[in-house]
Amino acid sequence: MLSVLRTASILTIFAVLGGGLVAFSYQATVQQIKTNEREALLRTLTALVPADRYDNDLFTDVKKIPSKLGVDNSLTIHRARKAGQPIAAILTPTVPDGYNGRINMLIAVDYAGVLIGVRIVSHQETPGLGDAVELRRSKWVLGFNGHSLLNPTESGWKVKRDGGVFDQFTGATITPRAVVKTVHKTLLFYWKYRDEIFALEDIVGH
Numbered sequence: 001m002l003s004v005l006r007t008a009s010i011l012t013i014f015a016v017l018g019g020g021l022v023a024f025s026y027q028a029t030v031q032q033i034k035t036n037e038r039e040a041l042l043r044t045l046t047a048l049v050p051a052d053r054y055d056n057d058l059f060t061d062v063k064k065i066p067s068k069l070g071v072d073n074s075l076t077i078h079r080a081r082k083a084g085q086p087i088a089a090i091l092t093p094t095v096p097d098g099y100n101g102r103i104n105m106l107i108a109v110d111y112a113g114v115l116i117g118v119r120i121v122s123h124q125e126t127p128g129l130g131d132a133v134e135l136r137r138s139k140w141v142l143g144f145n146g147h148s149l150l151n152p153t154e155s156g157w158k159v160k161r162d163g164g165v166f167d168q169f170t171g172a173t174i175t176p177r178a179v180v181k182t183v184h185k186t187l188l189f190y191w192k193y194r195d196e197i198f199a200l201e202d203i204v205g206h
């Protein structure tokens with residue numbers, strides 16, 4: 001009888017220890033994934049806005065503004081400043097109407113409203129077709145650099161097939177069409193809310 005009790009106690013102790021270990025390593029993994037995501041985002045952000053152009057922390061100098069452009073109707077914007085002066089904003093819109101659903105983007109725009117860079121963060125577009133929006137697959141996304149609301153004007157913010165200035169991909173017009181539309185909408189948003197975007201209140205930590 002005693003030995004049964006002892007075995008049961010030992011089993012219980014191991015079960016508790018094992019459960020604790022699993023919970024601990026799960027927490028550690030979740031934390032590591034978050035850290036990795038932050039680092040990946042930071043690498044992209046700093047690649048979009050060269051490090052010598054700002055002296056603040058792009059990660060914590062963040063503003064969220066209600067907008068349909070963002071996930072859950074809230075658009076997250078990272079702000080670059082040097083000596084307190086606004087330099088650039090990195091907006092994080094989502095393309096709602098890619099061929100296979102949503103496409104998450106980073107769009108860096110300088111204070112004057114000129115595009116510094118556009119990157120696709122994640123998407124589910126078809127390999128060999130729509131995935132050419134990804135920089136790993138093609139240089140298409142670099143074609144936005146230097147453009148603004150004045151270059152081209154409104155009617156040019158389309159793919160060439162629709163009478164605009166931006167290239168599409170052979171046999172895959174839907175993806176680039178959707179991305180061009182969202183970049184244009186994001187520039188319109190930036191121009192309309194520029195003062196609010198750089199206003200100092202609401203700095204949130206991540």
Ligand SMILES: Cc1cc2nc3c(=O)[nH]c(=O)nc-3n(C[C@H](O)[C@H](O)[C@H](O)COP(=O)(O)O)c2cc1C
Pocket residue numbers: 099100125126127129130131169170171172173174175176
């Ligand atoms: C299996 C499959 C996957 C496709 N994936 C994409 C895609 O990721 N992006 C895209 O724009 N078109 C994709 N297409 C093509 C679209 O259905 C559509 O034909 C095309 O975007 C229209 O472009 P086009 O007018 O240049 O042919 C896919 C088609 C098929 C059959």
